[in-house]
Amino acid sequence: MGEQVDARGLSCPQPVILTHNKMKVLRKGVFEVLVDTDTSRENISRLAKNEGWEIIDTKKTEDSGYILTLRKE
Amino acid sequence: MGVKNFFGTCLGIVLVGIFIGTFAALLQKSGNPANMGICVACFERDIAGALGIHRAAVVQYIRPEIIGFVFGSLIAAYAFKEFRPRVGSAPIVRFVLGFFAMSGALVFLGCPWRAFLRLAGGDGNAILGIAGLATGVAVGVIFLKNGYSLGRNQKTFTSVGWILPLIMASLFAFLIIAPLMGDGGQSGPIFFSENGPGSMHAPIAVSLIVGLLIGFLAQRTRFCTMGAIRDILLIRNFHLASGVFALLIAAFITNLILGQFKLGFAGQPVAHTNHIWNFLGMSLTGLASALAGGCPGRQLFLAGEGDGDAAIFVLGMIFGAGFSHNFSLASTPAGIGFYGPHAVIIGILVCFFIGLTMREKIK
Numbered sequence: 001m002g003e004q005v006d007a008r009g010l011s012c013p014q015p016v017i018l019t020h021n022k023m024k025v026l027r028k029g030v031f032e033v034l035v036d037t038d039t040s041r042e043n044i045s046r047l048a049k050n051e052g053w054e055i056i057d058t059k060k061t062e063d064s065g066y067i068l069t070l071r072k073e
Numbered sequence: 074m075g076v077k078n079f080f081g082t083c084l085g086i087v088l089v090g091i092f093i094g095t096f097a098a099l100l101q102k103s104g105n106p107a108n109m110g111i112c113v114a115c116f117e118r119d120i121a122g123a124l125g126i127h128r129a130a131v132v133q134y135i136r137p138e139i140i141g142f143v144f145g146s147l148i149a150a151y152a153f154k155e156f157r158p159r160v161g162s163a164p165i166v167r168f169v170l171g172f173f174a175m176s177g178a179l180v181f182l183g184c185p186w187r188a189f190l191r192l193a194g195g196d197g198n199a200i201l202g203i204a205g206l207a208t209g210v211a212v213g214v215i216f217l218k219n220g221y222s223l224g225r226n227q228k229t230f231t232s233v234g235w236i237l238p239l240i241m242a243s244l245f246a247f248l249i250i251a252p253l254m255g256d257g258g259q260s261g262p263i264f265f266s267e268n269g270p271g272s273m274h275a276p277i278a279v280s281l282i283v284g285l286l287i288g289f290l291a292q293r294t295r296f297c298t299m300g301a302i303r304d305i306l307l308i309r310n311f312h313l314a315s316g317v318f319a320l321l322i323a324a325f326i327t328n329l330i331l332g333q334f335k336l337g338f339a340g341q342p343v344a345h346t347n348h349i350w351n352f353l354g355m356s357l358t359g360l361a362s363a364l365a366g367g368c369p370g371r372q373l374f375l376a377g378e379g380d381g382d383a384a385i386f387v388l389g390m391i392f393g394a395g396f397s398h399n400f401s402l403a404s405t406p407a408g409i410g411f412y413g414p415h416a417v418i419i420g421i422l423v424c425f426f427i428g429l430t431m432r433e434k435i436k
């Protein structure tokens with residue numbers, strides 16, 4: 001399994017901070033972010049746009065959360 | 074573009090900011106206190122008073138706006154399948170953060186929303202409050218960057234998410250019935266102010282409907298004054314800030330049209346001119362809100378979508394309001410409360426204790 005950030009169950013804005021940190025470490029490539037609220041999903045989308053990452057896949061999970069796949073070339 | 078996506082857009086949040094700003098000014102026109110069309114802290118404080126948790130006779134009323142906020146959010150959450158009952162992320166800490174968010178707000182005399190509404194009404198003291206709010210949030214961001222965390226919540230039963238809405242429904246029943254239950258049925262509670270800010274209110278139906286609409290829209294857009302400042306500092310994102318700015322401008326214009334704008338520092342409604350404690354009081358509220366993940370208003374909307382920890386923050390605020398008035402922490406238009414500064418300093422120390430010690434490495 002590749003790089004992953006598990007932000008489920010965390011209060012705002014921790015999902016954004018964890019994702020941001022991962023972006024800074026990886027600089028480019030592909031990683032997944034697990035979130036469990038629509039708010040977090042939207043916040044991660046905005047962060048990705050800001051930082052030049054693309055969300056190439058959004059999967060809904062069984063527990064009504066999301067797995068977002070982010071990529072930067 | 075679906076309705077769901079629209080609320081997440083920049084235009085969506087700007088329109089909601091305009092809606093809130095306009096209707097806040099209109100609520101004042103229809104009876105709410107000056108520059109207090111909406112104030113989460115003041116209104117929860119009035120609720121605490123109505124229940125007899127404090128005995129400040131001028132600030133006692135069950136504010137339907139608060140009830141509307143929670144149910145509006147609940148309705149939106151169900152309509153868009155976002156109702157997610159969850160609890161267990163440091164509830165006792167959230168209670169304490171709510172307590173001090175309220176203590177700070179009552180030293181300044183307003184929640185972050187009212188800080189912007191006061192500015193929109195021409196109250197220069199609000200500038201100190203907003204500067205304090207930004208400072209408090211900035212300190213909170215430093216803690217967050219250094220790994221501060223309240224820990225993860227857990228999914229729970231649907232009924233758990235309904236507890237705060239049911240408490241709000243009970244409050245609404247108390248508002249309508251206004252039973253005499255004290256002294257063996259001879260007197261209050263429920264206590265309602267006969268003069269002062271607590272006696273000034275829009276008709277119940279108007280307050281409730283506006284509250285429901287704002288609750289609905291705020292849940293959809295994740296409107297948050299603390300988050301607005303935090304996102305600018307943390308990720309240079311102005312999305313939430315654009316909504317808050319729209320609120321400010323809309324309230325300002327509506328105030329001008331309605332003749333409610335009065336520029337100055339002295340003699341502003343439900344405000345005092347102590348710059349230091351206006352600044353520090355709101356710093357405490359900003360810091361406590363940042364550590365709790367949302368401003369007092371946002372906590373109500375989160376509670377409406379099933380977040381039991383946000384509900385604990387709300388109860389902490391109501392308890393804090395009672396404490397603030399009973400122990401001379403709260404300010405009045407005459408000036409700060411005798412023990413207000415003590416409470417602010419203790420609150421800031423407690424927030425530092427929480428922010429410094431609750432750190433974990435989350436993979």
